[in-house]
Amino acid sequence: MTIRNRLTWLFVGIVAVLLLAAMSVIYILQADYTHEEFHQRLRDRAEVTGYVFLEQDELRAEAFREFQRRYLRTLTGEVLQIYDAQLHPRFIEQDKRIQISDEILTRILTEKEVYFDMANRQAVGIFYRDNQGEYIIVAAAENHSGRARLEHLATILACIFVGSLVMIYVAGRVFSGRALAPIAAVNDQVDRITARDLHLRVDERLSTEQDEITRLARTFNRMLERLEESFEGQRTFVSNASHELRTPLTATIGELQVLLNRDRDPAAYREALGSVLAELQQFKSLINNLLELTQATDSAAGADEIRLDELVWEAREAVAPAQRPRVQITMAELPPSPERMEIRGNRQLLSRAFTNLLDNALKYSGTQPVAVRFAFEDGHVRVRITDQGIGIEEKDLGQIFQPFFRAANARGVVGHGVGLPLARRIIELHGGELRIQSEPGRGTVAEVCF
Numbered sequence: 531m532t533i534r535n536r537l538t539w540l541f542v543g544i545v546a547v548l549l550l551a552a553m554s555v556i557y558i559l560q561a562d563y564t565h566e567e568f569h570q571r572l573r574d575r576a577e578v579t580g581y582v583f584l585e586q587d588e589l590r591a592e593a594f595r596e597f598q599r600r601y602l603r604t605l606t607g608e609v610l611q612i613y614d615a616q617l618h619p620r621f622i623e624q625d626k627r628i629q630i631s632d633e634i635l636t637r638i639l640t641e642k643e644v645y646f647d648m649a650n651r652q653a654v655g656i657f658y659r660d661n662q663g664e665y666i667i668v669a670a671a672e673n674h675s676g677r678a679r680l681e682h683l684a685t686i687l688a689c690i691f692v693g694s695l696v697m698i699y700v701a702g703r704v705f706s707g708r709a710l711a712p713i714a715a716v717n718d719q720v721d722r723i724t725a726r727d728l729h730l731r732v733d734e735r736l737s738t739e740q741d742e743i744t745r746l747a748r749t750f751n752r753m754l755e756r757l758e759e760s761f762e763g764q765r766t767f768v769s770n771a772s773h774e775l776r777t778p779l780t781a782t783i784g785e786l787q788v789l790l791n792r793d794r795d796p797a798a799y800r801e802a803l804g805s806v807l808a809e810l811q812q813f814k815s816l817i818n819n820l821l822e823l824t825q826a827t828d829s830a831a832g833a834d835e836i837r838l839d840e841l842v843w844e845a846r847e848a849v850a851p852a853q854r855p856r857v858q859i860t861m862a863e864l865p866p867s868p869e870r871m872e873i874r875g876n877r878q879l880l881s882r883a884f885t886n887l888l889d890n891a892l893k894y895s896g897t898q899p900v901a902v903r904f905a906f907e908d909g910h911v912r913v914r915i916t917d918q919g920i921g922i923e924e925k926d927l928g929q930i931f932q933p934f935f936r937a938a939n940a941r942g943v944v945g946h947g948v949g950l951p952l953a954r955r956i957i958e959l960h961g962g963e964l965r966i967q968s969e970p971g972r973g974t975v976a977e978v979c980f
Contacts, residue, residue: 534710538702545698546691553687562681564676565652569645570655571605576669579610580658605671607651615639620665630655630668638666712743717937720750728758778813782806816948834877837868838911838980841877842904845884849900853892862905871911873980875960883956886949887915887976893943894919894974913978930966 614620617635630648638644638655645654653670719732722915731754732747786832789802839861845856865871891900905912922930926937931954936947954964957978 534703534706537706537709538699539592540809541702541706542695542699546695549691549694553691557680557684557687561680564673568652568673568676569654570673572652572669573605573643573656575605575608575610575671576654576656576658576667579612580656580674581671582666607669607670607672609651609653609670611668613668617666623750633678635666636976639664657971715748716743716747716750723754728754728761731753773954775813778809778816782809782813785809834875836875836877836880837875838871839864839904840911841855841881841884842902844881845888846902848881848885849888849892852925856892856895856897856899857888857902858899859902859904862903863907865906865911870906872959879956880960883953884913884978886953887978890949891915891917891919891974911980915976915978916973917972921969921970921972921974922966927968929967934971 611630613635615633630653634646634655635643638657642657645652647653650672651670652673653668655666655668658665658667664754674824716732717731723730732750742953776899785802785806787798794802842859846854846859849857888900888902895917896919900918901914901916903912903914903916905914922937926935929935930937931951933948933951957964960980962978962980965976965977965979966974
């Protein structure tokens with residue numbers, strides 16, 4: 531069942547229950563009022579009977595009947611009876627249409643006024659005191675007009691109920707159709723977007739107000755932006771990875787083909803094999819970087835207690851011995867307690883991240899020194915690595931964290947474009963953040979913040 535149908539039937543069901551409850555209350559109140567009103571009419575009838583018959587000593591039964599016929603409106607199935615204190619019929623002959631038990635007559639004597647039902651008739655019995663003695667007057671009749679009014683009211687309510695449900699169903703269909711029209715439009719627009727059309731976006735003006743439809747469209751658009759970035763990153767990754775993987779293989783195959791072209795002396799073989807070995811070592815390094823990049827997941831974060839200041843010195847010791855003097859470490863502001871410089875994680879992975887950052891800084895700085903500043907500022911541990919290298923173009927800053935991406939001015943430097951993305955992923959897994967600032971020709975600043 532569609533959402534539109536579910537909303538329509540839910541709307542109809544709720545209104546039907548409420549409407550039925552309201553109409554039932556109206557009917558019950560009207561029935562109760564009709565019952566009480568007829569009771570009052572019977573009581574007035576009984577009092578008139580007592581006044582006319584008992585207060586006028588000379589009035590005979592036949593005369594009272596004539597008075598009743600001429601001046602009183604006869605009720606349907608009306609019965610009037612008078613009993614004395616000994617429960618015997620007096621003055622008016624006993625009507626055979628009803629038989630009043632002594633128990634009820636006794637209750638009337640005791641309670642002075644009693645309402646009761648007899649078959650289809652409602653009845654009232656009142657205690658009447660006269661100068662001639664004490665009497666019981668019983669008036670009973672069928673509330674034919676009351677029942678007719680209730681039946682008419684029930685018919686009207688039933689017609690209103692059915693008609694209202696039909697109108698509510700139609701209104702619910704129209705309302706739900708209009709309410710869900712923007713969602714249907716969003717669905718149609720999203721359905722037209724494929725992997726080749728990720729640049730398309732959902733119209734956020736489908737709804738005139740800033741409601742859930744607008745939020746849904748914005749959510750779809752943000753998802754499409756992430757998908758587009760992911761697909762673009764994947765295409766760039768495949769393109770760059772293919773190039774980086776093909777280069778050492780092409781060079782190795784070329785060296786071997788030249789080597790096998792003709793016989794050579796042992797020195798030439800050794801030189802060629804050394805070149806092949808260097809290419810294969812680069813290829814192995816690239817494969818290792820790829821494996822580390824794919825294995826740097828949440829599960830890689832271990833439970834080691836790591837002192838970040840010690841980690842910086844360990845990263846310096848991990849670089850090539852000839853390059854260590856160029857790494858100049860400055861310990862600036864320190865926290866009041868050493869525990870503020872500790873984090874939990876995988877020491878080996880985090881050390882690899884800092885080593886990659888130092889290697890990049892040394893590689894692109896030529897012979898210039900690399901400054902490393904360690905400080906505790908605003909409740910954060912900040913490690914700032916500043917080089918004096920070639921820098922990065924502004925247009926390339928947004929892509930430097932894509933695996934295998936290399937800026938145009940870095941093509942002449944040996945590398946694969948994996949170290950920086952790997953370092954960023956490891957740092958983020960440990961709750962840190964890596965930010966890069968750079969200007970062409972003026973160096974690069976890599977800041978790690980925990």
